Amino acid sequence: MASNVAVKSRYPKTRRIRFQFGENDSSGKYFVNDDMVFSHFVAGLSGGFPPGEEAFIRSVRRFADQITDPVLKKRVAGFIGQESMHGQEHRRLNERLIDMGYGIEWFDRDSVIQAQKRFEQRIKDHTHLAMTAAAEHYTAVLAQRVLSSDEVQAIPGEPEVWNLLNWHALEELEHKSVAFDVYRATGGSEARRIAVMATMIALTFPFTLSALAVSVARDPQARRQPVRLAREAYRLFTGPLFKGLMPELAKYLRPGFHPDDIDTSALLERWQAELFGADGALVDHLK
Ligand SMILES: [Fe+2]
Numbered sequence: 001m002a003s004n005v006a007v008k009s010r011y012p013k014t015r016r017i018r019f020q021f022g023e024n025d026s027s028g029k030y031f032v033n034d035d036m037v038f039s040h041f042v043a044g045l046s047g048g049f050p051p052g053e054e055a056f057i058r059s060v061r062r063f064a065d066q067i068t069d070p071v072l073k074k075r076v077a078g079f080i081g082q083e084s085m086h087g088q089e090h091r092r093l094n095e096r097l098i099d100m101g102y103g104i105e106w107f108d109r110d111s112v113i114q115a116q117k118r119f120e121q122r123i124k125d126h127t128h129l130a131m132t133a134a135a136e137h138y139t140a141v142l143a144q145r146v147l148s149s150d151e152v153q154a155i156p157g158e159p160e161v162w163n164l165l166n167w168h169a170l171e172e173l174e175h176k177s178v179a180f181d182v183y184r185a186t187g188g189s190e191a192r193r194i195a196v197m198a199t200m201i202a203l204t205f206p207f208t209l210s211a212l213a214v215s216v217a218r219d220p221q222a223r224r225q226p227v228r229l230a231r232e233a234y235r236l237f238t239g240p241l242f243k244g245l246m247p248e249l250a251k252y253l254r255p256g257f258h259p260d261d262i263d264t265s266a267l268l269e270r271w272q273a274e275l276f277g278a279d280g281a282l283v284d285h286l287k
């Protein structure tokens with residue numbers, strides 16, 4: 001497949017970037033479309049990213065000495081660099097979200113991270129990496145939606161938060177097959193890859209719903225408005241971010257699937273130019 005080769009030959013690039021949250025912020029606490037549920041959902045995602053991405057990096061590093069292909073080595077370096085920057089900038093946003101009253105501090109609590117590390121030590125190296133490869137399919141599917149849907153892009157929100165999300169989405173597409181290719185190159189089995197994804201898919205909605213419910217329940221302002229919450233929850237889960245999500249996630253379950261089977265190269269090129277081209281919207285954010 002020509003597009004496969006084209007995507008693979010490009011290394012994910014670490015961009016050193018800094019966002020300035022709060023400068024043009026007039027959106028108030030519910031910074032996504034003045035929607036309580038959607039704002040809690042985005043805050044939860046942002047809260048989970050830094051420790052999650054550090055776990056992804058650890059899973060790939062477990063195979064560092066087995067990666068012999070020089071191209072894959074460079075792609076892994078790009079993946080690690082990009083995920084570290086994502087964690088760093090999301091943490092900066094998260095500090096502000098915590099100040100705004102979002103209960104997301106627990107994601108980064110030392111006891112939670114230590115428990116995660118103990119869990120990682122109990123599972124096999126390839127199971128840990130399969131979890132990362134599966135999670136990367138989630139982020140790639142979401143990123144593709146965020147960047148390709150005019151309806152999603154039209155959701156009002158603080159411009160700098162949008163900049164962060166678009167940058168993150170772009171880089172998720174740039175490195176979407178790196179963990180997967182490390183898994184394959186080091187002999188990870190199809191059976192394990194598919195079983196891990198099947199488990200994650202089964203847990204996705206219960207976990208998302210309960211995390212969201214806990215987050216909203218800890219927000220006194222939201223607790224007082226159950227009808228609004230129900231309406232917004234319905235709108236979120238039937239809206240452009242979630243509608244038809246399951247079949248896209250389930251593509252990963254097909255034996256022989258590869259992330260580059262979903263061709264996002266044109267979308268990637270468009271957004272690379274839009275954000276980081278000669279007149280790119282985020283060129284002035286680069287350090
Ligand atoms: Fe990321």
Ligand SMILES: [Fe+2]
Nearest residue numbers: 083136139172
């Ligand atoms: Fe990623």
